[in-house]
Amino acid sequence: MDMNIQNEQIVKEQTSKDMATRELLKVAIVGHVDHGKSTFVGRLLHDTDSLPDGKYDGIVAMCEKRGVPFEFAFLMDSFQAERDQGITIDTSQIWFSSKSRDYVIIDAPGHKEFLKNMITGAAQSDAAILMIDAHEGVQEQSRRHGYLLNLLGVDQIAVVVNKMDLVGFSQAKFDQIESEYRQYLGSIGVEATQFIPISAREGDNVVVLSNNMPWYNGPSVTQTLDSFAKQSAAIDLPLRLPVQDVYKFDERRIIAGNIISGQLRIGDRLSFSPSGKTAIVKNIEKWPIAYAEKEKQNIVIGAGQSVGITLSEQIFVERGDVISHVSDNVKGFETGELIEPHLGKTFTAKLFWLGENPFKIGKSYKMKLGTTEIMVRVKCINHILDAENLSQAQGDQLLRNQLGEVVLTTRENIALDDYRYFNKSGRFVLLEDFDIAGGGVISLETYENERAKLFAKSSNITRVDHAVSLAERENSNGHKGGVLWMTGLSGSGKSSLAISLERKLFRQGMQVYVLDGDNLRHGLNGNLDFSDIDRKENIRRASEVAALMARAGFIVIVSLISPFVKDRKQASIVQGEGFYEIYINADLVTCETRDVKGLYAKARNGEIKDFTGISSPYEAPEKADLTIDTYALSVEQGAQKLMQFAVAKFHMAYEQDYSI
Amino acid sequence: MSRLDDLEAQSIYIFREAFNKIENIALLWSLGKDSNVMVWLAKKAFFGNIPFPVMHVDTGKKFKQMYEFRDRYAEEWKLNFIREICPPIEEMDETLPPAARSAARKTVGLRNATQKHGFNGLFAGIRRDEEAIRAKERVFSPRGNEGKWDFRHQPPEFWDQYKTEFPEGTHIRIHPLLQWTELDIWNYTRRENIPIISLYRSKNGMRYRSLGDEDITHPVKSEAYSIDEIISELGQTKVSERSGRALDHETEDAFERLRAEGYL
Numbered sequence: 029m030d031m032n033i034q035n036e037q038i039v040k041e042q043t044s045k046d047m048a049t050r051e052l053l054k055v056a057i058v059g060h061v062d063h064g065k066s067t068f069v070g071r072l073l074h075d076t077d078s079l080p081d082g083k084y085d086g087i088v089a090m091c092e093k094r095g096v097p098f099e100f101a102f103l104m105d106s107f108q109a110e111r112d113q114g115i116t117i118d119t120s121q122i123w124f125s126s127k128s129r130d131y132v133i134i135d136a137p138g139h140k141e142f143l144k145n146m147i148t149g150a151a152q153s154d155a156a157i158l159m160i161d162a163h164e165g166v167q168e169q170s171r172r173h174g175y176l177l178n179l180l181g182v183d184q185i186a187v188v189v190n191k192m193d194l195v196g197f198s199q200a201k202f203d204q205i206e207s208e209y210r211q212y213l214g215s216i217g218v219e220a221t222q223f224i225p226i227s228a229r230e231g232d233n234v235v236v237l238s239n240n241m242p243w244y245n246g247p248s249v250t251q252t253l254d255s256f257a258k259q260s261a262a263i264d265l266p267l268r269l270p271v272q273d274v275y276k277f278d279e280r281r282i283i284a285g286n287i288i289s290g291q292l293r294i295g296d297r298l299s300f301s302p303s304g305k306t307a308i309v310k311n312i313e314k315w316p317i318a319y320a321e322k323e324k325q326n327i328v329i330g331a332g333q334s335v336g337i338t339l340s341e342q343i344f345v346e347r348g349d350v351i352s353h354v355s356d357n358v359k360g361f362e363t364g365e366l367i368e369p370h371l372g373k374t375f376t377a378k379l380f381w382l383g384e385n386p387f388k389i390g391k392s393y394k395m396k397l398g399t400t401e402i403m404v405r406v407k408c409i410n411h412i413l414d415a416e417n418l419s420q421a422q423g424d425q426l427l428r429n430q431l432g433e434v435v436l437t438t439r440e441n442i443a444l445d446d447y448r449y450f451n452k453s454g455r456f457v458l459l460e461d462f463d464i465a466g467g468g469v470i471s472l473e474t475y476e477n478e479r480a481k482l483f484a485k486s487s488n489i490t491r492v493d494h495a496v497s498l499a500e501r502e503n504s505n506g507h508k509g510g511v512l513w514m515t516g517l518s519g520s521g522k523s524s525l526a527i528s529l530e531r532k533l534f535r536q537g538m539q540v541y542v543l544d545g546d547n548l549r550h551g552l553n554g555n556l557d558f559s560d561i562d563r564k565e566n567i568r569r570a571s572e573v574a575a576l577m578a579r580a581g582f583i584v585i586v587s588l589i590s591p592f593v594k595d596r597k598q599a600s601i602v603q604g605e606g607f608y609e610i611y612i613n614a615d616l617v618t619c620e621t622r623d624v625k626g627l628y629a630k631a632r633n634g635e636i637k638d639f640t641g642i643s644s645p646y647e648a649p650e651k652a653d654l655t656i657d658t659y660a661l662s663v664e665q666g667a668q669k670l671m672q673f674a675v676a677k678f679h680m681a682y683e684q685d686y687s688i
Numbered sequence: 689m690s691r692l693d694d695l696e697a698q699s700i701y702i703f704r705e706a707f708n709k710i711e712n713i714a715l716l717w718s719l720g721k722d723s724n725v726m727v728w729l730a731k732k733a734f735f736g737n738i739p740f741p742v743m744h745v746d747t748g749k750k751f752k753q754m755y756e757f758r759d760r761y762a763e764e765w766k767l768n769f770i771r772e773i774c775p776p777i778e779e780m781d782e783t784l785p786p787a788a789r790s791a792a793r794k795t796v797g798l799r800n801a802t803q804k805h806g807f808n809g810l811f812a813g814i815r816r817d818e819e820a821i822r823a824k825e826r827v828f829s830p831r832g833n834e835g836k837w838d839f840r841h842q843p844p845e846f847w848d849q850y851k852t853e854f855p856e857g858t859h860i861r862i863h864p865l866l867q868w869t870e871l872d873i874w875n876y877t878r879r880e881n882i883p884i885i886s887l888y889r890s891k892n893g894m895r896y897r898s899l900g901d902e903d904i905t906h907p908v909k910s911e912a913y914s915i916d917e918i919i920s921e922l923g924q925t926k927v928s929e930r931s932g933r934a935l936d937h938e939t940e941d942a943f944e945r946l947r948a949e950g951y952l
Contacts (some may be wrong), residue, residue, distance in 0.1 A: 052691050053876065079930035090940060106820030108941045118842060121816045123869055132867075142846035148826070166835045177891030180846070261689055272701070273708045277737040284733075286848075315735045334700035336735060347708060361948050383843055396849050457849045464851065514779045525935045 036686045051129040053260055057148040058177065059159035060169035061138035061260050064190040066116050067136050068159060068228035070100020075235040076250065078124035079103070100228070102134045102255065117142055118147030128254050130397040138169050144382045147467070150177060155184035155256040157249065162225070166209050167349030172415040174562070175210075175431070178218050179378060181451050181468060186252045187211075187220045192241065193227040199243045217419055222252045262267045262330035264291035266367050268445065269351035270398035270444060270452045271300075275336070282313050282336040283345055287453045288398065290353075291330035299354045301369050301443035302504075305495055306354055307339040344495055348400040350443040350453075369443035369453070371478040373506075374407065376471040377456070379426065380436050386425040387434075387458075397456035400442055404458070408435040434468070439502045439537055441482070459688070478503065501581035505539050507678045509578040511571075511604030512670070513599060515590045515649060517641050518627055520612045520621035521666065523656040526587040528667035533674060539581055543574055545588040558638040564595055571599030578603060583678055591646040608677060610670070611652035616641050619661045690875050696729065699864040701848065702827055703733035706809055706862045707740065711853035713809035713862075714741040714770070716798070716952070720899045721859045721884060722813035722865055725873050727765065728882050729864060741805070743755070743770040745797045747790075749901040757885045772801035787904045789932035795951045799835045802859060807858045817869045818898075818929055821944050823878045829861045830854050835950030861952075869928050870897075870920050878912045878915045891919050897929050906932040 057065045070087070073079050087102045090111065104120045105111055116137040124131050135151035138159075150156060156177050160170050177185060187209055195201045206223040213220055222231055225244055232238030235250045267290030289567045291299075296309045309449050313317060313326055313336040319327055328367070329335050339345075355367030381387040388406060395404045410433040411420035426432045447454030447469035458466040482503050502508050512529075514522045526542045533540040546568070549556065550568055556562040574584040590596050600607040619641065620628040631639035638644040649655075654673050656666045689697070706713055715730060715738070717723045730738045744758060762769040765893075774797030779815040780789045802810065828850035843851045848877045849865050854860060865873070877884060887907075892908035895918075908931065912921040 049690055052694075079926075080931075081926045083928070093940075104820070104823075106824065107943055109840065117840060118824045120820065122823065123817050145842070148842075148844050148846055233880060270804070271702050275734065277735060277739070280735075282735060284704055286697060286933055313735055315732050321840040332697055334704070334733070435894075452847075457847060459853065462851070462853045464846075464849060469845060650780060 033568045036436060050125075051257060053129060053155065053253070053258055054132045054134060054153040055154035055253060055256070056134040056136050056156040056177075056182065056557075057159060058136045058150055058156055058173040059138050059162070060161065060173075061115065061140070062169040063138060063159045063161040063164070063167075064228045065159050065169075066104045066135055067099065067100030067140060067190070068190060068234070069122065069133050069494075070103040070155075071228045071231055072133065072249070073103060073122060073124055074100065075231055076124050076126065085188065104126050115139060116548055118145045121149075126250055131253065136173075138173075140169055140172075140429060143172075145569060147176065147180065147380070147382070148175065148464055150182060151180045151467075153182055154259045155186070155253070156182050157253075158185055158187050158220075160189050160205055160209065162189050162198075162205065165205055166212070168416055169211055170209065174213055174218065175216055175413075175415040176380065178216055179380065179431075179467075181455075183218070184256045185218065185220045186249065187213075187222065188224045188249060189225045190228050191544070192225045192232060193230050197225070197232075197240045199241070202244075221255065224249055224252060230610060243354065253605040254571060260340075260685050261293050261330065262289035262450075262452065265331070266451060267292055267298075267352050267370070268398075268450065270400065270453070271345055271347050271351060272399050273347055274345055280338050281342070282338055283351075284334070284336045285351070285399065286334045287329065287331050289331045289450060291328050292335075293328055297337075297354045299368050300343070301350045302371050302441045303349065303496060304479075304500065305343045305345075307341045307343050307345075309315045310338045310340045312337055348398075348402075350398065350400070366445075366477075368479065369445050370472050370475070371441045371482060371623050372443055372472070372475050373439070373478075374435065374437045374475060375409070375444055376433060376435050376473070376475075377468035378431070378464055378471070379458075379468035380431050381426040381428060381466045383428060383458075383460040383463075385460060386427050387430075387432075387466060388425040394459040395436070395438075395456050395567040396459065396464075397442070397444075398453060402438050402440065402442060403440050404436040404582055406434060407437045410434065435470075439506070441478055442473060444470055446470060451587060497580060498581070502680060505581050507525050507538050507583065507680050508606060509539075509581045510608070510678055511578050511584045511586060511603045512573045512608050512610055512674060513574075513586045513588070513590070513596065513650075514610045514612050515588065516612030516658075517597060517611070517614060517616060517619045517646055518589055518639075520614040521614045521621045521656075521663065522587040522589075524663045525612060525656065525658075525666050525670060526585045528663055529674065530585055532671045533668060535584060536675070538583055538678070540583045540585065541577060542585045542587060543570055543577075545570070545590075548573075548588075558636075558644070560638075560644075563591070563638075567592075567595040567599060571602045574599070575603045578606060583674060589640050591640045591644065593647045593649070596649070606677075608653040608673075609649055610673075611649045611655040612647075614656060614658045692872065692879060695868055695872055696876070698867065699726075700733040702850070702862060703730055703811070704863040705850060705852065706811065706828070707734070707858075710860060711811035711952070712805075712807055712864075713811065714743045714805065714807050715811040717742045717744050717767075717951075718750075718767075718813065718899075719744065719750065719758050719760075719885065720813070721873055721877060721888060722815060722868075724761075724882055724884065725868075725876055726811060726813040726865055727761075727767070728880060731765065738765075738767060740768070741770045741803060742767040743772060743805075745772050745774060745794060745801055747774045747793055747901050749790075751885075751887055751899065751902050752897065753885050753887050757883070769804070770801075772797060774803070775800070776808045785939060785942055787914070788946055790901060791874055791946055791951060792881050795835070795946065796947050797892070798952075799950055802835065807859060808854075809862055811862045811864060814863055814952055815865050815868050815870070815873075819943060821947050822866075824860070825863060825866055826851070827863050827866050828852065829863065829951060831859050831861055833857055835859070837948050837950065838946075838947065871919065872918045874915060874922065878919065879882055884915070888918065890917075896932065897927075898933055900933055906934070906935040908932055936946065 120135045134149040146228045198339040202225045226233040268288040274284040352368045392405045413431040446454040456471045457464045530542045577584045630636045631642040717796045774793040780792040826845045890913045895910040912918040
């Protein structure tokens with residue numbers, strides 16, 4: 029075939045206005061290593077007359093220098109290592125135009141070592157050309173790439189059977205490959221637009237239909253490309269606007285982000301997930317010229333746009349919040365297209381893993397979902413998928429470049445969308461160390477939406493003048509807030525138990541904090557002595573702080589001698605529900621023998637006045653909620669007992685799998 | 689959405705992402721058509737206020753018109769402007785071909801400036817369609833010690849999720865214009881009415897398509913004076929944009945070597 033063929037399809041002369049609005053389609057070229065992808069791109073560019081002057085001669089010179097036959101692949105394989113080894117390492121892009129529109133061709137490497145680069149390239153595309161070598165037939169990466177295209181959301185695929193010249197342009201060979209690969213795609217629910225027999229090296233059926241294969245009646249590759257549709261922005265789906273940032277450069281507080289789906293107008297009432305807050309859009313901000321007052325009611329911004337909005341109410345909004353419209357319908361999952369995103373902590377995902385280290389059950393990874401960043405724990409690997417034959421195996425880890433179905437959990441409720449309905453907000457990446465190490469798509473099929481439960485509860489306590497209600501905090505933490513008030517003599521073991529319990533509860537993923545009497549006296553209570561009146565004030569302050577923290581969702585462990593019944597009673601009133609009095613019981617002799625801080629000795633010497641048990645009374649609880657006899661139990665045994673008590677009192681249907 | 693709206697939205701997203709995730713960033717302003725579009729997009733992303741410095745790493749060998757442009761718009765656009773000077777040619781690797789050696793001044797100047805200000809992220813206005821090595825770039829592209837680019841092990845980048853975490857001692861180059869073409873730049877410049885340096889306009893049958901140092905940048909034959917004419921000409925030409933940039937053509941691997949060392 030003549031190298032310098034001019035094609036009628038390619039018209040270089042366009043008016044300038046035309047060029048600005050010409051549609052741009054992104055096409056990825058994928059397939060097994062050495063099946064001729066880079067060569068194909070070179071041929072495509074050459075035959076559409078898209079190469080800059082001198083480029084072709086430059087490639088001829090490079091090939092001569094290396095003593096190899098002419099190789100179009102050198103056009104895209106720009107790294108020296110790629111040219112020297114004759115292999116594509118990283119993805120590259122090049123532009124060309126047909127009569128109807130412009131194209132970016134994204135060349136994706138086919139060697140399995142460079143799968144991350146293939147994904148980087150292919151994930152950006154509107155459509156893909158999957159290349160299969162006629163001589164070698166369907167290979168491992170042919171199938172894997174087909175599967176990944178589907179997972180990456182690329183659903184327009186042309187399968188190109190290359191190197192037909194090497195099999196004598198055999199129709200039988202082509203038919204056999206088409207049938208085999210069509211069956212594979214069918215089994216993962218993908219239908220290829222077209223199967224095209226070509227020779228990239230010789231140019232058959234790339235731009236111009238070939239005389240060498242009279243049995244083929246279909247379109248050429250460029251004709252097929254022209255039949256692909258540009259992926260349109262998802263304006264018909266419900267609104268999703270993940271908050272990217274909040275700016276306060278001047279008097280405006282601008283919420284910025286890129287709209288993933290749906291549309292938005294000034295005056296719309298928006299819902300923020302997972303917080304459940306709502307607010308009305310006051311304005312849509314724009315630079316350099318703001319919208320005029322009279323045009324405001326007509327402005328609609330939508331999917332694909334990077335926008336900035338202000339709100340009528342000053343509610344607290346931060347990066348990671350997902351903006352949607354408000355809906356009363358939180359139950360329906362009939363369509364899956366919820367107005368407000370699903371709220372939950374657990375979801376299933378189809379995942380591809382690219383990390384150096386195995387992806388393992390029990391490990392935690394940072395997840396980026398839209399602008400949300402949160403730790404997720406691998407709860408389960410449902411199966412490991414072999415992309416070759418689609419068989420499923422069991423295992424507790426995914427190795428690099430493996431695919432699988434997994435269950436992930438977070439500690440807090442997050443806004444989730446099901447990938448089947450929201451292909452952009454329903455996908456996420458996982459990080460290992462500093463790099464993206466995997467990607468996945470979310471399925472919520474079997475999970476209950478927490479939204480109804482959450483916000484039904486919070487409506488009961490709307491009196492609480494907080495943007496975040498206690499019920500929300502509790503749901504987020506997975507446990508109630510409250511106070512464990514440990515009373516007992518100095519040296520009875522309160523502090524040791526408190527610290528040990530704090531660690532245990534923390535390991536369970538609970539929000540917990542110790543208020544220790546000695547520590548409080550360093551700061552908050554630094555101006556108080558040990559007189560009865562100051563002891564009373566000491567306890568009053570401690571109980572107020574404890575109650576505040578409990579309202580913030582914490583389990584507060586107060587470790588305080590608190591010798592008087594009356595003061596402890598007062599503390600329990602300040603807190604109300606969720607106050608538990610715990611008696612750390614050790615007799616005076618035991619405590620004085622321990623005397624870890626040397627205080628008893630000082631008290632006996634009269635160096636310390638008003639020392640409980642020596643020169644000041646201790647009133648033991650009459651009916652403590654729990655008593656720990658520290659003369660009989662070790663610290664570990666005591667803490668264990670406390671732990672069981674705390675979990676029973678504060679735990680809310682908490683998931684077992686955090687108890688590592 | 690139109691093609692330009694699409695590109696604009698994507699670039700703004702990139703700007704905002706970098707600003708949120710990376711502390712201490714700056715925009716590299718080379719005064720050319722691309723970096724002017726980049727400054728404009730930054731202003732759009734942040735509603736007129738660019739919340740980080742705009743830095744010119746100056747070789748001292750730019751065209752007079754470029755310096756005039758810089759001084760005027762640094763003020764008019766209310767930029768937090770920084771100028772840093774490149775070290776002299778004598779300090780550069782002697783084994784490099786002459787133009788590449790000259791360009792290496794910029795690499796070292798950039799490295800020095802980055803260290804001096806402790807920048808963790810730098811916005812650079814490179815585009816994939818300019819040059820085959822740049823075509824392989826990531827939007828968020830990590831640079832190791834000394835600003836080096838490990839192009840053999842680039843991180844994956846997909847679904848609008850970028851590499852925003854990196855160890856101490858390294859930094860990120862952020863490329864908001866990576867997906868733009870030369871034509872997109874001109875179409876956008878026209879649509880947004882962004883000022884340009886007069887050297888891009890034809891004078892005596894010649895104009896500059898790409899601006900660098902005066903001694904290693906050459907004009908191309910052209911009659912295009914207005915932006916409309918430039919756009920129309922670009923729609924038809926088969927001469928590559930950087931054909932007037934000497935350093936691209938010295939040896940096959942000159943550009944790869946430069947970029948590996950940290951050149952833009």
